[in-house]
Amino acid sequence: MDWEWIENGSxxxxxxxxxxxxxxxxxxxxxxxxxxxxxxxxxxxxATFTTNKVKAAPVLVSKENLKPRKAMVRAIVVNSxxxxxxxxxxxxxxxxKMCEETGRALEIPAHQVLVASTGIIGRTLxxxxxxxxxxxxxxxxSRNGGQDAAEAILTTDSFPxxxxxxxxVGGSEVRIGxxxxxxxxxxxxxxxxxxxxxxDARVEKTALQQALRYAVDRSFNSIxxxxxxxxxxxxxxxxxWQGGGPTISLDSPHFPVFQSVLTTxxxxxxxxxxxDGEGASKFVEIRVKGAxxxxxxxxxxxxxxxxxxxxxxxxxxxxxxxxIAAAVGRAPAKVRLxxxxxxxxxxxxLDKGEPVPFDEGRVHHxxxxxxxxxxxxxxxxxxxxxxxxxxxxxxxYVRFNAExxx
Amino acid sequence: MDWEWIENGSxxxxxxxxxxxxxxxxxxxxxxxxxxxxxxxxxxxxATFTTNKVKAAPVLVSKENLKPRKAMVRAIVVNSxxxxxxxxxxxxxxxxKMCEETGRALEIPAHQVLVASTGIIGRTLxxxxxxxxxxxxxxxxSRNGGQDAAEAILTTDSFPxxxxxxxxVGGSEVRIGxxxxxxxxxxxxxxxxxxxxxxDARVEKTALQQALRYAVDRSFNSIxxxxxxxxxxxxxxxxxWQGGGPTISLDSPHFPVFQSVLTTxxxxxxxxxxxDGEGASKFVEIRVKGAxxxxxxxxxxxxxxxxxxxxxxxxxxxxxxxxIAAAVGRAPAKVRLxxxxxxxxxxxxLDKGEPVPFDEGRVHHxxxxxxxxxxxxxxxxxxxxxxxxxxxxxxxYVRFNAExxx
Numbered sequence: 001m002d003w004e005w006i007e008n009g010s011x012x013x014x015x016x017x018x019x020x021x022x023x024x025x026x027x028x029x030x031x032x033x034x035x036x037x038x039x040x041x042x043x044x045x046x047a048t049f050t051t052n053k054v055k056a057a058p059v060l061v062s063k064e065n066l067k068p069r070k071a072m073v074r075a076i077v078v079n080s081x082x083x084x085x086x087x088x089x090x091x092x093x094x095x096x097k098m099c100e101e102t103g104r105a106l107e108i109p110a111h112q113v114l115v116a117s118t119g120i121i122g123r124t125l126x127x128x129x130x131x132x133x134x135x136x137x138x139x140x141x142s143r144n145g146g147q148d149a150a151e152a153i154l155t156t157d158s159f160p161x162x163x164x165x166x167x168x169v170g171g172s173e174v175r176i177g178x179x180x181x182x183x184x185x186x187x188x189x190x191x192x193x194x195x196x197x198x199x200d201a202r203v204e205k206t207a208l209q210q211a212l213r214y215a216v217d218r219s220f221n222s223i224x225x226x227x228x229x230x231x232x233x234x235x236x237x238x239x240x241w242q243g244g245g246p247t248i249s250l251d252s253p254h255f256p257v258f259q260s261v262l263t264t265x266x267x268x269x270x271x272x273x274x275x276d277g278e279g280a281s282k283f284v285e286i287r288v289k290g291a292x293x294x295x296x297x298x299x300x301x302x303x304x305x306x307x308x309x310x311x312x313x314x315x316x317x318x319x320x321x322x323x324i325a326a327a328v329g330r331a332p333a334k335v336r337l338x339x340x341x342x343x344x345x346x347x348x349x350l351d352k353g354e355p356v357p358f359d360e361g362r363v364h365h366x367x368x369x370x371x372x373x374x375x376x377x378x379x380x381x382x383x384x385x386x387x388x389x390x391x392x393x394x395x396x397y398v399r400f401n402a403e404x405x406x
Numbered sequence: 407m408d409w410e411w412i413e414n415g416s417x418x419x420x421x422x423x424x425x426x427x428x429x430x431x432x433x434x435x436x437x438x439x440x441x442x443x444x445x446x447x448x449x450x451x452x453a454t455f456t457t458n459k460v461k462a463a464p465v466l467v468s469k470e471n472l473k474p475r476k477a478m479v480r481a482i483v484v485n486s487x488x489x490x491x492x493x494x495x496x497x498x499x500x501x502x503k504m505c506e507e508t509g510r511a512l513e514i515p516a517h518q519v520l521v522a523s524t525g526i527i528g529r530t531l532x533x534x535x536x537x538x539x540x541x542x543x544x545x546x547x548s549r550n551g552g553q554d555a556a557e558a559i560l561t562t563d564s565f566p567x568x569x570x571x572x573x574x575v576g577g578s579e580v581r582i583g584x585x586x587x588x589x590x591x592x593x594x595x596x597x598x599x600x601x602x603x604x605x606d607a608r609v610e611k612t613a614l615q616q617a618l619r620y621a622v623d624r625s626f627n628s629i630x631x632x633x634x635x636x637x638x639x640x641x642x643x644x645x646x647w648q649g650g651g652p653t654i655s656l657d658s659p660h661f662p663v664f665q666s667v668l669t670t671x672x673x674x675x676x677x678x679x680x681x682d683g684e685g686a687s688k689f690v691e692i693r694v695k696g697a698x699x700x701x702x703x704x705x706x707x708x709x710x711x712x713x714x715x716x717x718x719x720x721x722x723x724x725x726x727x728x729x730i731a732a733a734v735g736r737a738p739a740k741v742r743l744x745x746x747x748x749x750x751x752x753x754x755x756l757d758k759g760e761p762v763p764f765d766e767g768r769v770h771h772x773x774x775x776x777x778x779x780x781x782x783x784x785x786x787x788x789x790x791x792x793x794x795x796x797x798x799x800x801x802x803y804v805r806f807n808a809e810x811x812x
Contacts, residue, residue: 394804
C-alpha cells in the first residue's frame with residue numbers, strides 16, 4: 001500500500017481543517033489548556049468512548065450530540081487540567097455550555113460541537129476562564145494550529161503527539177491527521193487517553209465508524225500503562241470530504257486501504273503514548289500467537305502487559321519468564337501449559353511446557369542494552385494472534401504518582 | 407459466639423497434630439525450607455487451589471490424591487525456594503516422589519500425603535536434598551513444631567504467620583490452627599499464598615469443604631497485594647476428629663459456629679499476609695456496600711484494591727478520591743454514578759454522584775498519621791456488601807521486585 005508520513009503532520013494536515021491552542025488558566029502552570037479543532041465544512045463523524053461506568057460529563061454530552069442519525073460535526077473543543085467528572089448536574093450543564101459558547105463563537109449550531117476534558121476529577125470547571133479561552137482560541141484558528149492544539153490537550157505528558165499521513169484513493173491524494181495525549185489513567189491528575197483525528201477523504205458514516213473501531217482496537221485499546229481505565233477516554237474522527245476522490249463506503253474497494261492507513265496512524269500515536277508513559281524506561285511489544293481466537297490472544301497480551309510483576313521484572317532487566325507464564329495462566333483465555341511456549345526477545349525460555357536451559361546472563365544483558373524489547377508467547381492452540389504495547393513499572397512511576405497531593 | 411485465641415497457637419495446637427521445619431539447602435540462604443505437618447490418625451481433608459490455568463506440579467498431584475471420594479490424609483509436605491512449576495513431566499514425577507518419600511519415612515501410604523511448593527518457577531527440584539530433608543523433618547516431628555513449620559514455608563515474608571483458636575462444640579472444647587505465607591504473587595521469587603489448617607473438631611467431609619470455601623472466599627480470596635495470581639496457591643484443611651464432641655455435618659446446629667470461627671482464623675492469617683506485603687506502608691480495608699449482590703460488592707472492592715493509581719495515591723497519603731471513583735466505574739459490577747457515595751475514612755468525598763467540599767489538608771493529615779486506614783464505597787443500589795484488605799504500592803515494592811535477578 002502506498003502511503004507516507006507528512007512532515008510535522010497534525011490534525012490540520014487534511015484539507016479544510018483549522019486548529020488552535022491557548023492558555024486560559026485552567027492549569028496552574030500557565031501552559032496551554034484549551035484546544036479547538038474546526039472544519040470549514042460540516043463533517044461526518046465517528047467516535048469511541050471509555051467503557052468506564054463512571055463517565056465524565058463531556059463524554060455524555062458528546063454522545064448526545066452524535067446521537068441523531070444524520071448528526072454532522074463542525075468543531076471539537078477540549079480543555080485540559082480538569083476532567084469535569086463526578087461534578088454532578090453542574091458538570092453536564094458546563095459541558096453543554098462549552099458546546100454552546102464554541103457554537104456562538106464560530107456561528108454554528110451548538111449540537112455540531114463535540115467536547116472533551118482531561119485532568120483532575122471532582123472539581124467544577126472555571127467556566128469564565130473557559131469561555132474567554134474559547135473566544136481567544138477562535139481568533140487564533142489557523143491551518144498551522146495543529147501543533148498548538150496538540151500541546152493544549154496535554155496533562156502530564158512530556159511531549160505533544162501529532163502525526164499525519166497521505167495516501168491515494170482512486171487517483172486522488174487524501175490525508176488523515178491526528179493528535180493524542182496521555183496513556184490511559186497514568187497520570188497523577190487522572191490523565192486520560194484522548195485522540196482527535198481528521199481526514200479529508202470522502203468516507204461514509206458507517207464506513208468511518210467501522211474503520212475507527214477496527215483501528216482503535218488495534219492501537220489505543222491495545223496499549224497498557226497501568227491497567228486503569230479513565231472516565232474520560234475519547235477518540236473522535238471527523239471526515240470533511242474536501243480531499244475529493246471516490247466515496248468510500250463499506251463495500252468500496254478503497255475501504256480496506258482507508259482502514260489500514262487509519263490503523264497505522266492510530267498505532268503510531270498510541271505507541272508514542274506508551275513511550276511517554278510515566279517513568280517508563282522500556283518500550284515493550286507483547287506478541288501473542290497460537291491462540292484459539294484473536295480475542296483470546298488479546299486477553300493474554302493485555303494480562304501480561306498489566307502484570308505488575310512482569311513490569312517490575314522488565315524494569316530490573318530480569319529474564320524472570322516464570323512471571324510471564326503465571327500471567328498467561330490467569331488470563332481469561334484458553335491456555336494449556338503443555339502447549340505454551342515463551343520467548344524473551346529471541347531467547348527461548350519455555351518450549352511447549354518444558355523449561356529450556358538458557359543463558360540468564362546473556363538475556364539480562366540483552367534486556368539491559370535495549371530500550372525497545374519484545375516478548376513472544378505462543379499458546380500452541382490455534383491461529384489467533386494479537387500484539388499489545390506497554391512499558392515497564394519503575395520507581396519513578398510510583399514516586400510520581402504518590403508525591404502528587406490533591 | 408465463644409472462642410478465644412490460643413497463645414503462640416499454630417497447626418500443632420489441635421490435638422494429635424505434629425509438625426517440624428528444617429533447612430535442606432533448597433534456599434541459598436540457609437534458612438528453613440522444608441515443612442512437615444502430620445496427624446497421628448487419618449484426617450478428613452478439604453482444599454482450595456489456584457485458579458491459574460498454569461498450575462504447578464504439586465497442585466496437580468495433591469488434587470490427584472484428594473480425588474477419591476473416601477480419600478483420607480495423614481500428612482502435608484511443603485518446600486519453599488522452588489515452586490516446581492513449568493518443570494514439565496519431571497516436575498510431576500518429583501512432586502509424586504515427595505509424597506512417596508514422606509509416606510516411606512512415616513510408614514503411611516503415599517496417597518495419604520499432600521504436597522505444596524513455593525519459590526522460583528521453571529527449575530527442577532533438588533530431589534536429593536529434599537529427600538534427606540524429609541527424613542530429617544520426620545525425626546524432628548513434635549507437638550511444638552508448628553512454629554518451625556511456619557518458618558520453613560516462608561519465601562520473602564518478613565515474619566512467620568501462625569495462629570490458633572479454641573471454642574466449644576456441644577460442651578467439648580475443640581481447636582483450629584493454621585500457618586500461612588506470602589501474599590499472592592508479591593515476591594521476586596514468585597512467592598505464593600499457602601495456608602495449612604488443622605482442626606481436631608469432628609467435621610464431616612462435605613461440611614469441612616463448604617466451611618473452607620466460605621472462609622477462603624472471605625479471607626485469602628479477599629486480599630490483594632499486586633493482583634497477580636500464583637501458579638501454586640493452595641489451602642489445605644485437615645480434621646482428625648480427636649477433639650471429640652458431636653459430629654458437625656452440614657445440617658448440624660454447630661456447623662455455622664465452626665464455619666464462622668474458621669473464617670475468623672483465616673481472616674486473621676490473611677490480614678497478616680497483607681501487613682507483610684512487600685514494601686507495604688499501609689494496611690487498607692475497603693468496605694463496599696449497597697451493591698446489587700455480594701458478588702458485585704466483591705468485584706468492586708477487588709478492582710479498587712488492585713488499582714495501581716489508588717495504591718500509589720495511598721502511599722502518598724493523597725485523598726485523590728477521583729481515582730477510587732474511576733476504579734469503581736471499571737469494575738465488572740452494576741454501578742451508577744448518580745447513586746455512588748465515597749468516603750476516605752470518615753471523610754465524605756462524593757455523595758450520590760455529587761462532589762462534597764472537604765478539607766483536603768485534614769484528610770491528608772489523617773492518612774499520614776494512620777497506618778491502618780479504610781475506604782467506604784456505597785453503590786446505593788442494593789444490599790450486597792463485601793470487605794477486602796490490601797496494602798499500598800510503594801517505591802520499595804518496585805525496587806524489591808526489580809532488583810532481583812534470576
